[in-house]
Amino acid sequence: MQTIDSYNFSGKKAIIRVDFNVPLNDQFEITDDTRIRAALPTIKKVLEGNGSVILMSHLGRPKGVDEKFSLKHIVSHLSAKLGVDVKFADDCIGESAKTMAAELKEGEVLLLENLRFYGEEKAGDEAFAKKLADLADLWINDAFGTAHRAHASTAVIAKFFPEDKMFGYVMEGELSSVDKVLKDSKRPLTAIMGGAKVSSKIDIIKTLMPKVDHLIIGGGMTYTFVKSMGGNIGNSLVEDDKLDIAREILKEAEENNVKLHLAVDALVADDFSNDANTKVCNVSEIPADWMGLDVAEETIKNFKKVIEESETILWNGPVGVFEMDTFAKGTKAIADAIVTATEKGAFSLIGGGDSVAAINKYNLADKVSYVSTGGGALLEYIEGKELPGVAAIRG
Ligand SMILES: Nc1ncnc2c1ncn2[C@@H]1O[C@H](COP(=O)(O)OP(=O)(O)O)[C@@H](O)[C@H]1O
Ligand SMILES: O=C(OP(=O)(O)O)[C@H](O)COP(=O)(O)O
Secondary structure, eight states: OOOTTTOOOTTOEEEEEOOOOOOBOTTOOBSOOHHHHHHHHHHHHHHHTTOEEEEEOOOSOOSSOOGGGOGGGGHHHHHHHHTSOOEEESSSSSHHHHHHHHHOOTTOEEEEOOGGGSHHHHHTOHHHHHHHHTTOSEEEEOOGGGTTOOOTTTTGGGGGOSSSEEEOHHHHHHHHHHHHHHTSOOSSEEEEEOSSOSTTTHHHHHHHTTTOSEEEEOTTHHHHHHHHTTOEETTOOOOGGGHHHHHHHHHHHHHTTOEEEOOSEEEEESSSSTTSOEEEEETTEEOTTOEEEEEOHHHHHHHHHHHHTOSEEEEESOSSOTTSGGGOHHHHHHHHHHHHHHHTTOEEEEOSHHHHHHHHHTTOGGGSSEEOSOSHHHHHHHTTOOOHHHHHHHO
16 A cells, blocks of 8 residues: 655645535634644655645535635635745536646646536546546545545545555544554553534444543533433433433443542533523533533542543533533633643544534643544544545545
């Protein structure tokens, strides 16, 4: 298998599938460029090896051609980050892309327009994949965030590069980080699962159960668990159809000798608002009309202790409504505890859109071991599913 470190890029054109699916505001400015920064080492590696680079990505979920989802919005930012004037092809296939790719010289970078302007991308159309493949001499897959999609540019294109395909550094880093957590982990291993709902986390919790020593459950999920044990949760978020699953998870934890840590106290509010009235109460004694929106002191103390004594940590999902400052304390405390553990030598992996947003909000991304660029892809990989973008390279 080829690797990015052993391949000779000299005089070659590399088409790199990146995940530049970044959030844009109403002025089309990038509000979080994590995925762009993550892709730079791979691009630079090819350029330093005297190759040229053709970048391809999707942005959003457009239905056909739609200006709002044009990758032209990221050209200037990418150029600044790379220190290279990035050229832009306003169609990812067709004559102009072909000519621009053919004319690309060593050290130059061409960005293709949004692949999803063509339905063929998501359909995994082979003829479309071939048109992309024909632009280059080799294919690098570095789009971890999209590795769970069997699309033309993430998987199907592989067949046109039987010898000349490889992972980029993002893919290599993401895969080895998950391996460090799930395969060669130093103990104790702690998973912190937060976020809104049990339903979106059941599969991952079940996968982690036989592997972890500690499972911390936080966020909106808490109240489904508390209700399943007969507690009063007032107006808190709950999934009544998941009460049985919650009980099952509690039982599985016992059977697997996993120490499951739930909140003991909650910061409750009389409204889902930053300006609501708040008070602290026992997590199973929440008055009617009040809702739990964050963990409180006693819980924070418990969670911190477990995290700071861990050698390997996986964090997915905030433990409170951290978007509102009033309810951000618990999530900030988790982030701080992970940083403390990491400073003491633990390996920490943060993944999932909102926990990454939280770690960035507190400027702590550089103080943990690895921040994943994948949401759904990371969860599927941890769940043990084969990702098409990975299989396309490993075969
Ligand atoms: N107690 C709570 N009640 C309601 N929503 C919550 C609560 N705690 C956390 N959340 C919300 O959960 C959302 C994140 O959920 P989710 O998408 O599952 O996480 P992630 O993106 O990290 O996987 C955040 O927007 C957060 O505000
Ligand atoms: O942002 C992405 O996924 P994520 O929201 O799970 O992190 C990827 O770019 C994949 O996008 P998609 O879910 O539209 O295929």
